Amino acid sequence: xxxxxxxxxxxxxxxxxxxxxxxxxxxxxxxxxxxxxxxxxxxxxxxxxxxxxxxxxxxxxxxxxxxxxxxxxxxxxxxxxxxxxxxxxxxxxxxxxxxxxxxxxxxxxxx
Amino acid sequence: xxxxxxxxxxxxxxxxxxxxxxxxxxxxxxxxxxxxxxxxxxxxxxxxxxxxxxxxxxxxxxxxxxxxxxxxxxxxxxxxxxxxxxxxxxxxxxxxxxxxxxxxxxxxxxx
Numbered sequence: 023x024x025x026x027x028x029x030x031x032x033x034x035x036x037x038x039x040x041x042x043x044x045x046x047x048x049x050x051x052x053x054x055x056x057x058x059x060x061x062x063x064x065x066x067x068x069x070x071x072x073x074x075x076x077x078x079x080x081x082x083x084x085x086x087x088x089x090x091x092x093x094x095x096x097x098x099x100x101x102x103x104x105x106x107x108x109x110x111x112x113x114x115x116x117x118x119x120x121x122x123x124x125x126x127x128x129x130x131x132x133x
Numbered sequence: 134x135x136x137x138x139x140x141x142x143x144x145x146x147x148x149x150x151x152x153x154x155x156x157x158x159x160x161x162x163x164x165x166x167x168x169x170x171x172x173x174x175x176x177x178x179x180x181x182x183x184x185x186x187x188x189x190x191x192x193x194x195x196x197x198x199x200x201x202x203x204x205x206x207x208x209x210x211x212x213x214x215x216x217x218x219x220x221x222x223x224x225x226x227x228x229x230x231x232x233x234x235x236x237x238x239x240x241x242x243x244x
Contacts, residue, residue, distance in 0.1 A: 026154060027230050033232075037234050039196055073192075073194060073230075075186050075187060075188040075192045076186060077187060079137070081137045083184060083185075083186050085150055116243065117138055119139070119184075119240070120241070122237050124234060126233050128232045129231045131222055131228065131229050131230075132229075
């Protein structure tokens with residue numbers, strides 16, 4: 023459980039909140055695509071971390087954290103990521119929302 | 134599935150990203166507390182919506198959306214919410230992170 027919560031630095035930094043509902047009729051290659059996107063994001067300059075979960079009803083939330091607006095632009099422009107976004111629009115999800123945010127303050131706790 | 138993604142207005146607005154890992158040894162009253170907090174948040178002035186999921190491994194992400202910093206302060210000051218936060222610190226979660234963010238831009242899609 024050591025890396026399921028992102029160990030981000032002191033704010034400010036950026037967060038991309040991607041919330042989605044999976045389309046139950048299109049499962050072909052979804053898991054592999056999601057894993058590949060996580061791997062690609064980790065290699066991207068300015069990547070700070072990612073947190074993700076999906077429940078049994080198909081609701082998923084993935085939050086990725088980025089050091090700067092430049093880092094956000096780099097990830098948005100990544101060609102393989104753009105192709106995954108295209109696939110997301112054509113079947114993997116029935117609905118999604120992407121919100122780009124600036125993290126202003128943060129608090130954490132661990133037992 | 135009509136309300137699992139929040140129908141937020143055009144940015145700017147605020148998001149509180151709460152990511153957590155459940156403590157498997159303390160389940161007493163957790164579900165009721167979580168439901169009550171969602172109900173309370175909905176009654177709070179400036180509440181715009183909430184998105185939440187928890188997976189089988191106990192990783193949870195809840196994002197609530199708020200119209201203004203004033204709305205954020207109101208929710209933070211809610212006494213019943215403060216009591217739930219205290220319980221969160223004393224057992225429900227083994228770890229958590231709260232990040233307060235300003236949403237700068239948003240994109241959405243539905244089939």
